[in-house]
Amino acid sequence: MPGHVIMIVRSWPRLSQTFILDEVLAMERRGRELTIVSLAHSGEQRRQPQVDKVRAPVRFLDVGGFRARWSRISDHAHVLTTAPMRYVATLVHVLANPGLSRGYATCSAIRCFDHAVVVAALAFRLRRSGARAPHVHAHFAHDPALVGMLTRRLTGVPFSFTAHARDLYQIPPAGLVARASAAEAVVTCCQVNADYIAKTVPDAVRPPVRVIHHGVELDRFTPTLRAPGPGLTLVSVGRLVEKKGFADLLRACAALAESGSRFRCEIYGDGPLRRQLTELSAELGLGELVSFRGERDRDEIAHALARTDVFVLTPCVTDDGDRDGIPNVLVEAMACAIPVVTTATGGVPELVRSGENGLIAQPGDVDGIAGHLAALVADPALRRRLGESGRKTVESEYDVEAAALALEAVFDPRTPIAAEVAP
Incomplete structure (x- = not known):
């Protein structure tokens, strides 16, 4: 069976982000187990009907209240006791580099660390449950990719991200270099984005950059005979x-x-x-x-x-x-x-x-x-x-099915979780 993917998104479900919804559904059709971690609720009143077909559980990180706070404290304790050196080293790294969240962002670097601890705890629990080592994938190069990068430092799990548009061009080059250099691969939807990443991230630290087009369901969007009218x-x-x-x-x-x-x-x-x-x-x-x-x-x-x-x-x-x-x-x-x-x-x-x-x-x-x-x-x-x-x-x-197949090479986990190895 393919490994588990923890997918980090900025908000869920977004009416305009059909490309993420299509990707999730296509991967699930291929037998992939996923967990979606959303940094926030979308807050939208309308959503795509196909959202109801998603089997993956969704963990929202903007939930308040006593139970949510206690759950987060428990996650910090779990990661700290499982990988104390990684936890301390990652926290020090974030405190020393607050500029990681500069540019297009809605979360500070320390807030992204807090989110990453939740994802790290999830990754450790998945591994303990007997699941194959998970892979963390973030959609968008700003906050979600920063959370994914910090999760990588906390756990050692493989990490990748998809860069799209504003999220790619409106973060500082140093922030893109930091995220990319920690990733197993960077995915993007078009060659012009890939060229920008290649120009911005030095060869020595740049992982493979994969252009994978967002596909559509060819049996949903089909040609129809349009009757002629007056205009x-x-x-x-x-x-x-x-x-x-x-x-x-x-x-x-x-x-x-x-x-x-x-x-x-x-x-x-x-x-x-x-x-x-x-x-x-x-x-x-x-x-x-x-x-x-x-x-x-x-x-x-x-x-x-x-x-x-x-x-x-x-x-x-x-x-x-x-x-x-x-x-x-x-x-x-x-x-x-x-x-x-x-x-x-x-x-x-x-x-x-x-x-x-x-x-x-x-x-x-x-x-x-x-x-x-x-x-x-x-x-x-x-x-x-x-x-x-x-x-x-x-x-x-x-074709969305071909896109899902291309993503298999990115999501195939190759690196086991490391509990006590220096980042």
């Missing part, structure tokens, strides 16, 4: 935040309307910019051409994609470095054989090859975005050709 339906999905570039999309829709194209655009998602974007839509005179549909779960998004003619997402890099890797919604739309219009941000050009399986403009190029949309509105044959090519791309490169 085309454009759909976009994403959190209403700056890096998604929705302001550029609205301006492109205004240019498209001026050209006389018949369409309507539906935007799914919510976020801090909703009011600003609805006001911009009104200022541009878009009226009923653009509708904001709010947050939706994956089943509702799949239903929307079934009646979509063109999918559009126009991300950009913000002034503070926030950006996307490869947005899963683009992969899902292409899996449905929907032609896509997008921008060359992050890892998007690794997925979408302009003119072959979609159309790409430069970030912020409103005229270019509008031109691509106009071309697809006017040409059914182009829509069909790009859509079919997009489906083939996803089938060959973005």
Whole structure:
């Protein structure tokens, strides 16, 4: 049987983080036993229906009250008595290096140490129960990876992490080097991220960096026959935040309307910019051409994609470095054989090859975005050709089952827990 994986996430369950949910379910289908450790509850009212299919227990670390405090004290005592040298050395390391949590973070370094002790106690108990030596894997390079790194120092268990987008680019290089140098491997979703890691982490301490695309369930997102109507339906999905570039999309829709194209655009998602974007839509005179549909779960998004003619997402890099890797919604739309219009941000050009399986403009190029949309509105044959090519791309490169298989090499535990060995 494969070894147990302790997966550390920032919060659970997050509506937008379908890539983590898909990964968990795919690994469980392959017989992998997991425990999810979430640094915090997501606090979201809506969640994906597929969360109910997850078998893994979830340990939340933001729980208050007497029982939670006593449990944490017990975990500290357990780790201290099991590996006293490691416990003291790791605590001294954290106190001497408070900058480990600089940059994009919500926890201090000492708080991450406190969380890591809980994970370490879990790892020791799993080993004592007779389970194969666990592997600790963190999703996101900021707080979760720091907790995973400290767990590695406390226990000696193998540790890896997946770096995504903001979490990778908004922590200081020294913090990334510290996390990577303690890891068995670093996983990321696109080559541009891998190149950044290779440039930032010196060869002497850099572990293998694996590019594993976030896959989708090919039997869930499938092509459907879309009935022709009086105008085309454009759909976009994403959190209403700056890096998604929705302001550029609205301006492109205004240019498209001026050209006389018949369409309507539906935007799914919510976020801090909703009011600003609805006001911009009104200022541009878009009226009923653009509708904001709010947050939706994956089943509702799949239903929307079934009646979509063109999918559009126009991300950009913000002034503070926030950006996307490869947005899963683009992969899902292409899996449905929907032609896509997008921008060359992050890892998007690794997925979408302009003119072959979609159309790409430069970030912020409103005229270019509008031109691509106009071309697809006017040409059914182009829509069909790009859509079919997009489906083939996803089938060959973005299957969630293939991604789970690739992760097996990362999660195969090779290092036993060491109780009293200097870190």
